[in-house]
Amino acid sequence: MALNYVGVAAINLVAALLSIPVIAAGIWLSAQVDSACVQILQWPLIGLGVAVLAVGLTGFVAAFWRLPWLLLAYFVGMFLLVAALACLAVFVFVVTAGASSGGHTVPSRAFLEYDIDDFSGSWLRGRVDEPGRWEQIKTCLAATPAVCSDVNQTYATAQDFFSASWLTPLQSGCCKPPTRCGYTFVTPISWISPISAAADPDCGAWSNDPSQLCYSCASCKAALLHNLRREWRLADLILLVATVALLAVYAFACYAFRTAKTDDLFRRYRQGYT
Incomplete structure (x- = not known):
């Protein structure tokens, strides 16, 4: 017993x-x-x-x-x-x-990029898109040095950056403009804008300000949702x-x-x- x-x-x-x-x-x-x-x-x-x-x-x-x-x-x-x-x-x-379980390849780039449409209608996207929610999230991301500061210190040349297959989703989606925008590389977080950049919302959202970068881009949301x-x-x-x-x-x-x-x-x- x-x-x-x-x-x-x-x-x-x-x-x-x-x-x-x-x-x-x-x-x-x-x-x-x-x-x-x-x-x-x-x-x-x-x-x-x-x-x-x-x-x-x-x-x-x-x-x-x-x-x-x-x-x-x-x-x-x-x-x-x-x-x-x-x-x-x-x-x-x-x-x-x-x-979507992964990103998309882009020409002449080893890293992947991420599309917000892969998460259309998902509960997670709805939570991220709640009024004022993304403002809080992107402020938090911008305040985290490991997101974009590290990538700026790691890759010195355009060739190094474009061949970086180990770029994280957040670094790809939030720290640089989308490849389709046609920006010219200066540093991983500094790019020269083409004349037609404003035609695409994500291209127009890019800023060389380290506190802004592409944190307002749909590609940044997509990368976060992927993670x-x-x-x-x-x-x-x-x-x-x-x-x-x-x-x-x-x-x-x-x-x-x-x-x-x-x-x-x-x-x-x-x-x-x-």
Whole structure:
């Protein structure tokens, strides 16, 4: 009998440990420039992960010290948390489905460029396009040196820059004008405008001001959305695996608790009979 309750406690401790990858996924997202500026998914992940940790530890304490009322609270709370994690995993999968998974090649360039039309109608684009939202996001991006300052220090010549296949999506979409605009390279963040630049909204939006660059361009939004989609899908995979594992552990805990209760009742019956 005692071993059964110790087993329930051990299982609940495993459930608490399964919160770690969920919390880690949220912390990883918060460390990514785009996710940190958008601030949508990381806090629900961290919040749910911390809740799973707290409830799992509560279940461990309740089983180890055999507190039935606290165990009942654990089972109810963990059930609700598993359901919430599953709903979040499905939601992230749905809102990241259907958009382009990559950029587009352009002539004489090794890097990729990104098109906002690949995200038409997506929930993510709707959140980014909310009134005043993009102003906050682009201010955050402009204040992050790793976005455009690094690219300016890395590539000294046009040939180096044009052959840079490892240019990140944000560097491609936010730090330079789109290739179709026909700007003349001076430095990675300084370009000479052609006469017809204003004909294309993105071309007209470019500025050599380091605080402006192409942060107002649709290509910058597209690059950010591409990054968000990729990062969210990776976080969703971690979330899905953790949720399935947590569901299995929860089911096993229910079984172990039922067995422990049955053994307890059987022991009491035998004591009463004898």
